[in-house]
Amino acid sequence: IHKVIDQLPFDNPDGGAWKQGWQVTYPPTRWTAENKLKIVLVPHTHCDPGWVKTFADYYQSQTKKILDNFVPKLEQDSKYKFMFSEISYFSWWWSEISTSMKDRVRSLINNHQFEISTGGWVMTDEANAHYFAMLDQLIEGHQWLNNTLGYIPQSGWAIDPFGYSSTMAYLLKRSDFKSMLIQRVHYSFKKFLAQNADLEFMWRQHWDAEASTDIFTHLMPFYSYDVPHTCGPEPAVCCQFDFRRLPGSPNRCPWHIDAKAVTDENVEERSMTILDQWKKKATLYKTNVVLVPLGDDFRYMQPDEFDLQFGNYEKIFRYLDTHPELGAQAQFGTLSDYFNTLYKETATIPGQRPPSIPSLSGDFFSYADRDDHYWTGYFTSRPLSKNLDRSLEHNLRSAEISFSLAYSEARKHSAANFPSKFFMEKLVEARRTMGLFQHHDAIAGTAKDFVMNDYGNRLLKALHDAKTIVVECSVFLLAEKKDEYSWTPDSPIFNMDEVRSSHDSLPTRPLLELTDIPKSVLLYNSLAQQRTEVVKLWTNWPYVEVRDTDGVAIHSQVEPFWSSTETTDKNKFKVSFVADVSGLGIKKYTIRKVVKGSDTRNHIVSVVILNSDTKIDINEYSDFTLDTNFLSASFSSMGLLKSVKSLSSGKTFKSQMDFIQYGTARAQDKSGAYLFLPDGDAKPLLASKPSMVKILRGPITSEVHVVTQYVQQVVRLHNSPGTDGSSVDVYNVVDIRNTANMEVGMRLHTDVDNSQQIFYSDLNGFQMQQRKYYRKLTLQGNVYPMATMAYLQDRSKRVSVLTSQSSGVANLVQGAIDVMFDRRLNQDDNRGLGQGVLDNKPTPSRFRILFESRESDVENPNPETSFPSLLGQLSSLALIHPIFVMPQSETGKEPSLGSSVSLLSESLSCELHLLNLRTLQNSDDQPELKYVPKESSLLLLRHLPSDCSFTSPSLSCTPGAGKVVLTNMFSVAGVKKSVQTSLTMNKIITEITPSSPLQVQPMEIMAVQIEFS
Known part of the structure; x- marks a missing residue:
């Protein structure tokens, strides 16, 4: 992409009807009865899970109606098709409909009339979102679909994110997708690709030397994904074929030419007019198959819209069928229908490179839709919400890992007092809240104030629940006698590391009330590498003695708490000390009040x-x-x-x-x-x-x-x-x-x-x-x-x-x-x-x-492909995933706790990142099983690449080759069964012998479904 940017002038000449393009023409003999253009018309709706209305408001007032409508309309004719994407909405609707309606939906899916594209919880933002959350919302959507419907999405559909990341292309490819579609790309870049008929390409990761990450990608050519900008280059013409805009409708065409119903009298003229647009659009691509999306935001809310679109287009389809000399064949379809038609037309195995299709590497930032209007403000808009989201990601990941291992321990010890079902419910809710916020108008900070407040309240609850799970699982895993553990929500034994009084407030840390009797502080390192770093907590007394897990007094530092810029709080102090915690380790330190000067290891700052x-x-x-x-x-x-x-x-x-x-x-x-x-x-x-x-x-x-x-x-x-x-x-x-x-x-x-x-x-x-x-x-x-x-x-x-x-x-x-x-x-x-x-x-x-x-x-300080150093990678992880510091509360009674537990047999090598250990959910569609955790988990491992030309003096881990043996990876549970899968578990790749070394290649994420013994 950089080579293209170097060439482009980024000017903006007026292209005529296609403002950002040119007057498109085609030879009249390009398509014939023997060489037909195949047109795939895709009825779809785009439902934002929050924007100018809240997620719930949109569902009740619009999305529910759309989903209620499509079933009876598609049942009228097996040729009718419809496509939907957002599982956050679809799962809600599914939970409300009858068993008979569910059977009807299954029938439409099996008949290939109804397609769910991408199948993520949302259509994720691709600029601000972290790959952990991007993948997690994809897993949540895919697992819901697979467990509920046995359905596996085939094609990626991202029409509205404001620019595109090659990371998402990687996640889709490794989730076994064969093809994907994107839309919001800089208009100059679209024009360049269109001029060379290169709007379809194999999108490749720039670090991939073997083409193993190639995914066939379709880029829509025009300004928007609405009907005026999807049938061809002339929006005033295309708008006439959006039959929701007929005279009398509140939605009219802004080009002062109304949509016209197709009749026996005008079917020839109407068919020839739109066929001209379809053929012009087809010249921008290399194959004889053209995609024509038919939809927009929250479309098909009224039942008659289905009738108007299906009925009028059917007349055009029939006219083309009876006039083979026009060289065209049109039908309703889904996105996968389009891609499969293209693969068949080009004699290509799905997912492979069709003839003459180029490869492209890079990303599609930053996006401009017209003039110098760059969509680069949303990278920063609503930063407090972006901060809250990243905090939830850290806490949810930490909760997932600690819960998976605590649940394994609870089963091993038959600890019925461990509230696995309740915690699983909170984990599922938190996953879905985090997934919801990855929506391209949520984490982007581009929704109305009251909608951002709604997101914020959801994030805050999920954050609180995740922190509760981290605290309780840490206590359970550290408990010497599992049967003595009991969860007392009203009087927790340990406090959370930090709290927020509201979604838009700054986080604060709990105050540890010190006495002469030592108080416990739990430290939990959710990363898989041993860490030595400074931790801090707030106390009510400046003179303290801190002891490590071996009972050895260590150096500590105390500084005042500033209640204002120049005023200190006489009853609040920050205590800092250097802690040493193993990979996935939980350690208990103690701290007590002492007399001034009695501990020479206690230092007051100047x-x-x-x-x-x-x-x-x-x-x-x-x-x-x-x-x-x-x-x-x-x-x-x-x-x-x-x-x-x-x-x-x-x-x-x-x-x-x-x-x-x-x-x-x-x-x-x-x-x-x-x-x-x-x-x-x-x-x-x-x-x-x-x-x-x-x-x-x-x-x-x-x-x-x-x-x-x-x-x-x-x-x-x-x-x-x-x-x-x-x-x-x-x-x-x-x-x-x-x-x-x-x-x-x-x-x-x-x-x-x-x-x-x-x-x-x-x-x-x-x-x-x-x-x-x-x-x-x-x-x-x-x-x-x-x-x-x-x-x-x-x-x-x-x-x-x-x-x-x-x-x-x-x-x-x-x-x-x-x-x-x-x-x-x-x-x-x-x-x-x-x-x-x-x-x-x-x-x-x-x-x-x-x-x-x-x-x-x-020699070359700026190669096209560059990596952080190992120190940079681990420093970034440590910043995003700080050690949890959980002080003893005043209310709870501490059970008999060990001084430390390492959940890994040994810390992983430096380059292996434990991305997640995610307990699998039972069927969402069966109330009695919904929150009963499965006895298997999804293990996600990432091999962090690094630039070896930089020294990394402060690493406490050992670099390796991305290898790990699952059998003895975890100290608290052995692995009895393991299967490598695609990233969202929709495809089994190979069974793995747990005792054999497992190797993750550089840059890659490996997904393994494991069962603990």
Whole structure:
């Protein structure tokens, strides 16, 4: 794709009827009676699970009616077809219909009249979503379909996400899909492909040298997926054949030419008119099969729409059948009907490359639908919701793994007191809530305020449930006598690691009330590698003694809790210490109150305040440094980072931090929830007075607090031998509620020599994608999504920004990375939402900045395919999946707990990521079994690729070759049976002997269904 972008002028000449194309023509003899064009007309509806109405409102007022309608209409004629996608809606409808109606639906599926395309819980966003959640919502949808209907989707259908990621193509391919369809791609790119009839291609992962990831992909050519833009290049003509828009309908054609019913008198003229459009569209593709979608958002809500569309098109079909000299044959079909017809026409095995079809690698960001209207604002819109989503993903994954192993233990010990059915219900609900939020108007932040609130409340409940499962499973797994465990929801034994009072509030940590008697703190590491890193908790007393699992007193650090920018809380303190937890390990540390000075391992931080209003402890306008055993960071008197020195290499990296702001364009078209239309280059985010700076120094962490008008920032260095000691931790709370049309972010200036302005940003946390600055794309066209990281590099070094939540990222200035924080827009951007973005709240974000030197200089510092270092991969995972710190509560009675348990026999090698261990659900359609967990789980393992030219000094794991033996992988349960499957378990690939080494290839995700012995 980069080679194409290099060539394209990205101009926008008026193409006539097809505004973004050209006047399409075709030779009259191209199709004949012996060489017919096959037209597949696909009736469909697109049902957003939330946008300008809530998910529930849409279901009750619109989606339910559509689903009620299609069954009797398709039963009228076996030639009638219909297609639907969103299982979040379909499963709800299914739960309400009668047994006889269910049988009728099954009959339509078996008769190939009704197709479910993609079959995910939603049609996922592909920019902001993490691949864990993208895959999980696909698994949830596919498992529901397979368990309920025995149905396996065949084709991917993504008509509405605002740009496309090659990660989704990979997930579909490895879920055994043969073909897929996409729509919202930059209009210039569409035109380029259309000119060469290359709108169908084999989409290949850029790191794939063997073509094993190729998936046949159909790109729709025109502006939209509605009927005026799907029959051919002339929307004013196509609209006449949307028979819902007949005169008298509230929906009319905006081109001042009404739709016309087909009659015996006009059937010839009508047939010739639309056939002309179909043939023109067909010239943009290489085969004799053309796809014509027939639908739009929430279509077929009225029963007569089926009658109008089916009845009028049938007359056209019959006319073509009786005039073979026209060289055309048309029929109703589904997406899979289209692909299967194409494969048959080209004598191609489904999923293989048809003749003359090119391959293409890369992604389809960033998207513009017209002019310079780039959809790059939604990468950052509603960042608090994006933050909450990522927190749920972390907690749900951790709950899944701990529950699967605790449930195995409960069965082994016949522990009837373990509430497996209740926890399974909460897990299923949380999976579906997380899946719902991956919808392309949810995590994108492009729904109305009250809809975002509805999503937020759902996410908050799911987060609470997931945390409950983590706490209780940790206690159960650590309990020495399983039969002594009891779940007491009203008086839990341990508190959650953090709580949120509402979906739009900042998270807080529980306070541990200390006494002379030691209190327990449970630490749970949900990653499969051993970790040594700093953990923290809040206490009511500053002088403490912390002991590890062996009862040995360890060093701790105490700092004040700031109730305001310069005021401390006399009854609340932050205690930090370095913990060591094995892969999938749970450890019990203890902490107790002591007398001041009685424990020399307990350290109180020193505090200096610069630029203070109160002029206390003041030392104005002087630069300063923070030091650990691993890094030395220098700061300006304003408290902003300037440079970082690695003490192991002796090299100093420029890392000048600035805050930046954008306004919106002064033209009529302005930024909104979707679009980023700035008023020019970024400007400094100037404060009305010097920033107040707090400097805290201690032996375990040292940090700088900067308080500005809109951003409160904490830059922290950990004196830890783990991955957290190798990077600079940056935590921000952004509050722009008192602004108008303002977007804020940070710019990190480095001394990386990227004179070509090439950088790399990730796609969904799964892979890195090369980006290059192009002036011809405009400023906003050079902004890209960042789910987990971005980096700049040259021949000798790399600077990476790792993020805990998705955002927009850019390299607009040589040697600098820009990351957006939040955006407040006072107007709609005319993409259907009908409002601006004015529901901002104080919003947290966390980053790690990693500075790495190559072992030796390289010739080509910017290859097309690039990977994080192993340190970068593990640092990112540690940022996204922090160690759970669960303090003992005041109410619950602690059972007899062991000091530690390692759920893995040994930590996995560095490159193997335990993506999930997901207990399988019984049939959703049988109430008595719905939440009874199956005795099998889906194990997902990922082989993390890495760039070996960078040293990784702080790793506590051992690099391997992606191998693991399942029999002895888990310490608490042996594996008696294992079967490798496609990612969503719809296809069995091969049976695996659990005692044989299992190898996961680099970049790949392996899915294994396992049964514990």
